[in-house]
Amino acid sequence: xxxxxxxxxxxxxxxxxxxxxxxxxxxxxxxxRKRNRYEKKQVLNDISFTIRKGESVGLIGxxxxxxxxxxxxxxxxxxxxxxxxxxxxxxxxxxxxxxxxHPDMTGVENIYINASIFGLGKxxxxxxxxxxxxxxxxxxxINNPVRTYSSGMYMRLAFAVAINVNADILxxxxxxxxxxxxxxxxxxxxxxxxxxxxxxxxxxxxxxxQIEAICDRSIWIHDGKIQADGPCRDTHRLYLRYMGxxxxxxxxxxxxxxxxxxQTVPDDQATVSIQTEGEKAVQKILQDRGDDVRYKDRMRGxxxxxxxxxxxxxxxxxxxxxxxSGESVTFRIKYKLYKKTxxxxxxxxxxxxxxxxCYGTNTKIDNLKMELTEENGEFSIEFPNMELLQGKxxxxxxxxxxxxxxxxxxxxxNAFEIYNTTGExxxxxxxxxxxxxxxx
Amino acid sequence: xxxxxxxxxxxEMIYSLVRRDLRGRYKxxxxxxxxxxxxxxxxxxxxxMVFSMIMRNNIEKYYLFLFVALVPWxxxxxxxxxxxxxxxxxxxxxxxxxFPREVLxxxxxxxxxxxxxxxxxxxxxxxxxxxxxxxxxxLLYMPVVMVTEFIMALGIALLTSAVTVxxxxxxxxxSIVAMAWQFLTPILYSSDMVPVELLPIFRMNPMTPVIExxxxxxxxxxxxxxTTLISAAxxxxxxxxxxxxxxxxxxxxxxxxx
Numbered sequence: 034x035x036x037x038x039x040x041x042x043x044x045x046x047x048x049x050x051x052x053x054x055x056x057x058x059x060x061x062x063x064x065x066r067k068r069n070r071y072e073k074k075q076v077l078n079d080i081s082f083t084i085r086k087g088e089s090v091g092l093i094g095x096x097x098x099x100x101x102x103x104x105x106x107x108x109x110x111x112x113x114x115x116x117x118x119x120x121x122x123x124x125x126x127x128x129x130x131x132x133x134x135h136p137d138m139t140g141v142e143n144i145y146i147n148a149s150i151f152g153l154g155k156x157x158x159x160x161x162x163x164x165x166x167x168x169x170x171x172x173x174x175i176n177n178p179v180r181t182y183s184s185g186m187y188m189r190l191a192f193a194v195a196i197n198v199n200a201d202i203l204x205x206x207x208x209x210x211x212x213x214x215x216x217x218x219x220x221x222x223x224x225x226x227x228x229x230x231x232x233x234x235x236x237x238x239x240x241x242x243q244i245e246a247i248c249d250r251s252i253w254i255h256d257g258k259i260q261a262d263g264p265c266r267d268t269h270r271l272y273l274r275y276m277g278x279x280x281x282x283x284x285x286x287x288x289x290x291x292x293x294x295x296q297t298v299p300d301d302q303a304t305v306s307i308q309t310e311g312e313k314a315v316q317k318i319l320q321d322r323g324d325d326v327r328y329k330d331r332m333r334g335x336x337x338x339x340x341x342x343x344x345x346x347x348x349x350x351x352x353x354x355x356x357x358s359g360e361s362v363t364f365r366i367k368y369k370l371y372k373k374t375x376x377x378x379x380x381x382x383x384x385x386x387x388x389x390x391c392y393g394t395n396t397k398i399d400n401l402k403m404e405l406t407e408e409n410g411e412f413s414i415e416f417p418n419m420e421l422l423q424g425k426x427x428x429x430x431x432x433x434x435x436x437x438x439x440x441x442x443x444x445x446x447n448a449f450e451i452y453n454t455t456g457e458x459x460x461x462x463x464x465x466x467x468x469x470x471x472x473x
Numbered sequence: 474x475x476x477x478x479x480x481x482x483x484x485e486m487i488y489s490l491v492r493r494d495l496r497g498r499y500k501x502x503x504x505x506x507x508x509x510x511x512x513x514x515x516x517x518x519x520x521x522m523v524f525s526m527i528m529r530n531n532i533e534k535y536y537l538f539l540f541v542a543l544v545p546w547x548x549x550x551x552x553x554x555x556x557x558x559x560x561x562x563x564x565x566x567x568x569x570x571x572f573p574r575e576v577l578x579x580x581x582x583x584x585x586x587x588x589x590x591x592x593x594x595x596x597x598x599x600x601x602x603x604x605x606x607x608x609x610x611x612l613l614y615m616p617v618v619m620v621t622e623f624i625m626a627l628g629i630a631l632l633t634s635a636v637t638v639x640x641x642x643x644x645x646x647x648s649i650v651a652m653a654w655q656f657l658t659p660i661l662y663s664s665d666m667v668p669v670e671l672l673p674i675f676r677m678n679p680m681t682p683v684i685e686x687x688x689x690x691x692x693x694x695x696x697x698x699x700t701t702l703i704s705a706a707x708x709x710x711x712x713x714x715x716x717x718x719x720x721x722x723x724x725x726x727x728x729x730x731x
Binding site: 049050105108109110111112124126128135137138145146148149150151152153154155158 | 567729
């Protein structure tokens with residue numbers, strides 16, 4: 034039975050022509066033929082998925098990945114180059130709010146115009162009018178011309194109309210950022226209510242929270258292809274990890290190029306063989322630390338040793354800056370020694386990005402004795418279960434002598450991010466167990 | 474057929490667009506909706522003065538001869554000139570909401586049609602008040618002619634509005650085309666004045682039978698020729714079919730082109 038599907042999308046592809054300088058008049062079209070050169074941009078590349086009746090699905094992806102285009106094709110505003118879309122049921126789309134509003138007409142008159150654009154008849158609107166006015170919370174303003182409305186009131190009215198259209202399938206494109214917090218909550222509640230009555234919902238967003246609030250399933254679209262499709266939790270974990278890695282990469286690239294521009298590289302750094310992007314990035318930090326006046330004040334340590342870089346690794350030994358809460362995180366720190374030290378301590382401390390000190394420890398606390406003799410050394414510290422919750426964190430590392438003389442201290446390096454999909458809040462996970470046997 | 478059913482379900486939208494257009498047309502002017510009647514009336518006054526005092530010719534009551542043809546021509550003219558911009562003029566709606574795109578040219582043509590109908594009320598009033606009179610039996614054929622012209626105007630509006638999206642020049646070319654077409658249609662003159670050797674080409678003009686039918690009914694106060702009516706209807710259907718065919722082909726790219 035294909036009738037259990039609300040939306041069937043089969044192998045759709047879509048490309049746009051990106052004109053460098055588009056000519057729309059006949060004269061330009063004839064005279065400047067060369068200008069009509071365009072680049073072909075493949076927005077959707079052979080996408081297929083099906084959505085069951087009553088399912089609520091989120092489409093997620095970074096800007097320009099094709100998620101809005103997919104929605105536009107579902108709405109039938111755009112047509113795919115190839116492939117088919119079959120839709121069973123009446124579609125209402127919340128792509129644009131307040132379409133066709135006429136500023137000189139009153140709220141009620143505009144309700145009729147706007148609702149008619151969604152394909153409602155007069156009788157249907159009559160029967161919905163009360164609900165719409167109530168939902169918009171406009172009170173007596175409903176009989177004033179729309180041009181006298183504040184932007185919040187305008188959006189509330191527009192959303193009230195759009196959401197009260199009797200549709201089987203509701204397509205929403207990031208329009209939930211409407212009005213104040215109360216109204217937003219009301220919109221989400223209304224969507225939940227509609228979901229319970231069996232309406233199919235497709236929501237496009239780049240906010241995983243928003244999709245998780247409403248949807249059960251999430252499709253991650255990346256560069257015109259479906260990257261992942263499944264329960265929100267699973268899709269979003271992959272998506273967040275990818276986004277985190279991408280962020281780290283672009284950061285690395287930026288800093289790399291800056292380093293290359295800088296001609297005077299200090300001696301000790303020139304000798305270090307550059308291995309990874311991440312290492313280069315940290316070298317930049319190190320270099321800043323030496324040259325920048327701001328860092329001079331914050332430099333602590335007598336310079337007998339210098340920390341060269343610090344990286345974070347996952348359990349498989351890959352450099353990563355984004356981890357899921359509970360994953361294993363290993364920090365590996367490389368240093369260079371200028372003077373042999375009989376007994377030294379290593380320390381590491383994790384700060385949240387608002388400056389809160391989350392956790393710090395050192396080898397002295399753990400009674401580990403160390404002798405630093407090699408010129409180039411490395412040490413690492415593993416957190417087998419990093420129980421910090423969602424947030425952005427920094428690390429401070431230090432090497433100190435037995436007499437608490439700081440050999441080197443590096444602060445605010447190696448930013449990493451933690452995400453969690455469980456919904457727990459706070460700083461970190463604290464082990465617990467419930468007893469609900471006697472709750473009744 | 475499914476297209477028609479879909480358009481029917483969007484009737485409320487068509488209705489409210491027509492209403493908005495008619496109400497908005499003279500918005501802000503002191504006399505408001507009265508202009509709908511004043512405009513043709515004042516036009517008629519000018520024609521009367523010019524053609525009965527300055528440019529006299531041997532057609533009896535030339536100003537009426539001209540006017541009963543000019544009013545229906547107005548519908549075709551606005552279908553071309555206003556109709557061509559009805560998609561380009563509503564980019565927000567076309568890019569953001571789904572509705573059958575035919576709604577826009579259809580409601581545009583409808584509001585022009587209503588406007589023509591109101592002008593005809595002025596024509597009727599003038600015909601009765603000046604003692605020229607009306608033939609009520611002939612008048613029964615009026616709706617048929619009006620519907621035929623409406624179909625033709627809709628076809629033209631579909632065609633021009635769709636093409637204008639891809640080439641904005643069309644909107645400007647059209648005002649010239651409209652003028653040329655007006656002179657090639659027996660509006661200022663009667664078809665008897667056309668040289669016989671040109672007559673076959675002249676008959677190719679879809680507007681010729683329409684205008685002739687109007688004039689037959691209102692000016693000559695006679696029941697129009699059946700062949701005139703049939704050829705008008707055939708032309709109307711052809712124009713609409715071509716218009717819809719082109720429109721349905723081109724409308725798929727509207728969102729990207731706007």
